[in-house]
Amino acid sequence: MMKNYACLQCSPDERTIFRHKGLCHECTQYDSEGGVVEPVYRVRTDEYGNPIERIRAERPPVNRSGIPQNVGFRQPRKPTKKQLQREETYARIAQEVPVPTMAETLAGGEEE
Numbered sequence: 001m002m003k004n005y006a007c008l009q010c011s012p013d014e015r016t017i018f019r020h021k022g023l024c025h026e027c028t029q030y031d032s033e034g035g036v037v038e039p040v041y042r043v044r045t046d047e048y049g050n051p052i053e054r055i056r057a058e059r060p061p062v063n064r065s066g067i068p069q070n071v072g073f074r075q076p077r078k079p080t081k082k083q084l085q086r087e088e089t090y091a092r093i094a095q096e097v098p099v100p101t102m103a104e105t106l107a108g109g110e111e112e
Helices: 081-096 102-107
Strands: 004-006 034-036 043-045
Touching: none
Parallel strands: none
Antiparallel strands: 004 043
8 A cells, every 4th residue: 555645735626645745845835045934744645635544543451351451560570489488487587576565665664
């Protein structure tokens, strides 16, 4: 399929279809030295000069198995063996250490 470009500011009767994009030479304003003052770009069109509107495809929020998809989020990595061992030791230490009661904490030591 060939790409076609045309100026949308030109009237449909005078609209010329080109195979390359760029400036419309009839609608673009130039100064006396030939520099561009106000550019008018050509737009992608079909072979008849009608503008082509791009259709964006959106991802479905549910994947094929029916599970909701978290788009843009990665699953967290599994913890390593060292991390699992460290968590086990912290849990074991937390069970062994006695937790002081509220009265001990306020008194600054053991209850009398």
